Amino acid sequence: MTEAQYGTVYLVGAGPGDPDLLTVKAQRLISQCDALVYDSLVPQEILELVSDSCQLYFVGKRRGQHSVPQSKTNSVLVDMARSLSCVVRLKGGDPFLFGRGAEEAAYLERQGVPVEVVPGVTAGIAVPAYAGIPVTHRLAGSSITFVTGHEDFDKRRPFVNWQALAKASDGLVIYMGLHNLSYIVNELLIGGLCPSTSSAVIQQGTVIGQRCIKAPLNELVRQVNKLQFHSPSIVMIGSYIDFQVEACSPEPANVTMPILF
Numbered sequence: 588m589t590e591a592q593y594g595t596v597y598l599v600g601a602g603p604g605d606p607d608l609l610t611v612k613a614q615r616l617i618s619q620c621d622a623l624v625y626d627s628l629v630p631q632e633i634l635e636l637v638s639d640s641c642q643l644y645f646v647g648k649r650r651g652q653h654s655v656p657q658s659k660t661n662s663v664l665v666d667m668a669r670s671l672s673c674v675v676r677l678k679g680g681d682p683f684l685f686g687r688g689a690e691e692a693a694y695l696e697r698q699g700v701p702v703e704v705v706p707g708v709t710a711g712i713a714v715p716a717y718a719g720i721p722v723t724h725r726l727a728g729s730s731i732t733f734v735t736g737h738e739d740f741d742k743r744r745p746f747v748n749w750q751a752l753a754k755a756s757d758g759l760v761i762y763m764g765l766h767n768l769s770y771i772v773n774e775l776l777i778g779g780l781c782p783s784t785s786s787a788v789i790q791q792g793t794v795i796g797q798r799c800i801k802a803p804l805n806e807l808v809r810q811v812n813k814l815q816f817h818s819p820s821i822v823m824i825g826s827y828i829d830f831q832v833e834a835c836s837p838e839p840a841n842v843t844m845p846i847l848f
C-alpha cells in the first residue's frame with residue numbers, strides 16, 4: 588500500500604474549550620474535512636463547524652475507562668484515510684502535549700498514511716490566562732514545568748520525580764493532577780517546597796462553569812475536596828500565581844464541556 592492510496596489525517600488541536608481559541612488552520616480543516624474523529628473535551632459548538640456530509644466519530648476517553656481502545660482509534664483512522672481524502676483527528680488543547688498525538692502519528696506513519704500535525708492552544712497556558720494568571724513573570728523566576736499528574740503505573744516509563752521537581756522548577760502547571768493531588772502535594776513538601784507556596788486549581792477553564800480556587804500549598808487539598816473540584820482541571824503551583832491580573836481575564840465562552848469523573 589503506497590501513500591498515494593490514502594487521504595491525509597490531520598492531527599488537530601482544538602484548544603481548551605472556547606471555540607474562539609481554535610487556530611485559523613484548525614477551523615478551516617474542521618469545516619472542510621470528510622470525517623472528524625474527536626475526544627471528550629471537544630465542545631458541541633466546535634463539532635457544529637463541520638459540513639453536512641462530514642462523518643463524526645467519537646473516541647472519547649474517561650479516566651479509568653476507555654470508551655474506545657487506542658488500537659481501535661488507530662484502525663478507525665487508517666480505515667477512514669483509505670476511502671476519504673481529508674480526515675481530522677481532533678484533540679483537546681495541543682495534540683502533542685499529553686495528548687497521545689505522537690503515538691497516533693507514528694502509527695499512521697508506519698501504515699503509510701500521510702499525517703500532518705496542527706498545533707493547538709494548550710490548556711496549561713490558556714486556562715490560567717482566562718483567570719488572569721501569567722504562567723511566567725520575571726519576578727516569579729525563570730522556569731515553568733508542564734507535568735502530568737496522571738501516570739500509567741505499568742513501569743514501562745519513568746514516573747515523575749515530584750520531590751526533585753520541588754527544587755528544580757520555579758513554577759508547575761499540572762495536567763490531570765486532581766486525582767493524585769494529595770500524593771503530589773505531599774511529595775512536593777517532602778522535596779522542600781514551602782507549605783505557604785501559592786497554589787491554585789481551575790476547573791473547566793475558558794468555558795462557562797469555570798471555577799478557580801487559590802490557597803497556600805498545604806491547604807490546597809482540603810479546599811479542593813471541600814469545594815468538590817472535578818476534572819478537567821489545571822493545578823498551578825508557584826509564586827507566578829501572585830501576579831494574577833484579573834482585569835485582563837477574557838469572558839469564558841458560553842459553551843459546555845463535560846465534567847470528567
Ligand SMILES: C[S@@+](CC[C@H](N)C(=O)[O-])C[C@H]1O[C@@H](n2cnc3c(N)ncnc32)[C@H](O)[C@@H]1O
Pocket residue numbers: 602603604628678679680681682683684685686708709710711714761762763764789790791792793794818819820821844
Ligand atoms: C489528556 S490531557 C490533554 C491536554 C491537551 N492536549 C492540552 O494541550 O491542553 C487533559 C487534561 O488537560 C487539562 N484540561 C484540558 N482542558 C481543560 C480546561 N478547559 N480546563 C481545565 N483543564 C483542562 C486537564 O488537566 C485535563 O485533565
